Amino acid sequence: MSVTRRQLLAGLAGLGVIGFSAGGVRYWLGRPEDVATHDYELIAAPLDVELVPGFKTPAWAYGGQAPGLELRCRQGERLRVRFINRLSEATTIHWHGIRLPLEMDGVPYLSQLPVLPGEYFDYDFICPDAGSFWYHPHTASGEQLGRGLVGPLIVEERAPSGFRHERTLSLKHWHVDKQGAFTAFSVPREAARGGTPGLLSSVNGTHNPTLELPAGQVVRLRLLNLDNTLTYRLMLPGVEARIYALDGNPVEPRPLGKEYWLGPGMRIELGVRVPEAGREIPLRNGPLRLATLKSVASSETPGSWPPALQANPIAEPDLSRAEKMRFNFEWAGAVSVGVEQGGAHSFWQINGQAWDIDDKSCVERPIATLNKDGHYIFELRNLSQYQHPIHLHGMSFKVLSSNRKTITPYFTDTYLLGKNETAQVALVADNPGIWMFHCHVIDHMETGLMAAIEVV
Numbered sequence: 001m002s003v004t005r006r007q008l009l010a011g012l013a014g015l016g017v018i019g020f021s022a023g024g025v026r027y028w029l030g031r032p033e034d035v036a037t038h039d040y041e042l043i044a045a046p047l048d049v050e051l052v053p054g055f056k057t058p059a060w061a062y063g064g065q066a067p068g069l070e071l072r073c074r075q076g077e078r079l080r081v082r083f084i085n086r087l088s089e090a091t092t093i094h095w096h097g098i099r100l101p102l103e104m105d106g107v108p109y110l111s112q113l114p115v116l117p118g119e120y121f122d123y124d125f126i127c128p129d130a131g132s133f134w135y136h137p138h139t140a141s142g143e144q145l146g147r148g149l150v151g152p153l154i155v156e157e158r159a160p161s162g163f164r165h166e167r168t169l170s171l172k173h174w175h176v177d178k179q180g181a182f183t184a185f186s187v188p189r190e191a192a193r194g195g196t197p198g199l200l201s202s203v204n205g206t207h208n209p210t211l212e213l214p215a216g217q218v219v220r221l222r223l224l225n226l227d228n229t230l231t232y233r234l235m236l237p238g239v240e241a242r243i244y245a246l247d248g249n250p251v252e253p254r255p256l257g258k259e260y261w262l263g264p265g266m267r268i269e270l271g272v273r274v275p276e277a278g279r280e281i282p283l284r285n286g287p288l289r290l291a292t293l294k295s296v297a298s299s300e301t302p303g304s305w306p307p308a309l310q311a312n313p314i315a316e317p318d319l320s321r322a323e324k325m326r327f328n329f330e331w332a333g334a335v336s337v338g339v340e341q342g343g344a345h346s347f348w349q350i351n352g353q354a355w356d357i358d359d360k361s362c363v364e365r366p367i368a369t370l371n372k373d374g375h376y377i378f379e380l381r382n383l384s385q386y387q388h389p390i391h392l393h394g395m396s397f398k399v400l401s402s403n404r405k406t407i408t409p410y411f412t413d414t415y416l417l418g419k420n421e422t423a424q425v426a427l428v429a430d431n432p433g434i435w436m437f438h439c440h441v442i443d444h445m446e447t448g449l450m451a452a453i454e455v456v
């Protein structure tokens with residue numbers, strides 16, 4: 001990426017305010033009033049998009065796009081985003097995977113008050129780790145993420161990575177019908193099972209696109225699962241692909257193999273050797289095509305495989321003195337008494353406790369308290385028939401082992417816990433605060449599968 005954020009902003013400032021008229025003028029990109037105070041001005045606003053040809057879908061967008069504008073920052077540098085809410089309801093932004101101070105974490109009533117319509121909030125934090133991250137609201141998540149409020153945040157390495165080319169692919173299924181109208185983001189009987197899936201796949205907001213890649217080059221593909229529900233079984237048959245990073249953290253490069261299961265919220269970075277010009281490579285979710293990668297002629301000298309990416313500065317847990325804690329993820333199947341009054345269903349529990357998204361006091365009852373700078377091993381036990389991508393805010397953890405598969409230990413912020421799987425993960429509790437610990441199947445999170453973990 002050769003363009004700096006300030007150059008980008010200078011470009012945007014030259015455009016001034018962009019708006020369009022459809023039931024009143026709705027602005028989504030604005031001129032930063034003062035580039036000395038922020039690098040991006042990010043507006044959330046309604047935006048009609050054409051997901052189904054010939055039909056409009058009333059999406060919600062960040063920076064005039066759904067999925068949202070790709071934000072970029074350099075490792076170790078400060079990212080300053082003035083977030084402006086032009087939606088008709090309150091929202092926040094959570095920066096998934098970024099190890100940041102609690103007051104920048106975007107959790108309503110814990111990190112900050114919700115940003116009301118017409119208000120703005122200045123997010124300002126250092127990005128300590130290089131990798132592929134993303135951002136989304138932590139309010140009314142089923143609908144807000146479902147309508148498109150999800151976007152990539154790319155933290156570039158301090159030094160060149162060795163990749164000359166890269167692409168970001170934001171994966172999302174949309175809850176729309178054949179006329180592009182939204183369907184229910186959450187259906188109780190689905191929430192109690194695997195989550196409510198959308199039916200229309202998209203990559204960067206387009207159904208089944210063709211993406212051109214330069215022949216002969218090794219291209220870095222950043223694949224982000226920004227979906228509410230679906231675990232993608234990613235396949236890239238007929239091409240040489242190596243895994244360089246998982247969920248924002250480098251791994252020793254290894255072949256992608258037949259498939260990789262990418263749960264909601266998770267990311268994978270691949271190096272892909274682009275074959276000779278004219279070849280088409282399907283990017284598939286199991287048997288279903290998500291996109292076509294098309295090789296086009298390139299005058300560049302052929303690229304070579306870059307070395308492993310530099311590890312991020314995450315504290316190494318000392319397993320010999322780590323304290324063990326157990327977390328059970330269970331199906332509860334109870335329907336809360338408040339449902340008839342419009343309250344949330346309660347289908348899921350962590351250690352016997354269901355989170356109630358309507359009860360602001362839940363954050364006052366953390367399910368675990370960790371000592372600052374203490375070392376911990378979490379045993380994550382899935383006692384259900386559905387998989388759960390388990391995400392922790394504020395800190396990254398190291399996946400150690402699983403009773404269902406062989407693990408090469410790696411750092412992550414989200415672990416896809418398979419059905420009836422038990423996995424061990426470890427961390428140093430080096431970030432004080434109260435941190436959300438939840439399943440990233442939004443339906444599960446909103447029907448109980450969330451908790452708070454305190455670090456003091």
Ligand SMILES: [Cu+2]
Pocket residue numbers: 387388389439440441444445449
């Ligand atoms: Cu789940």
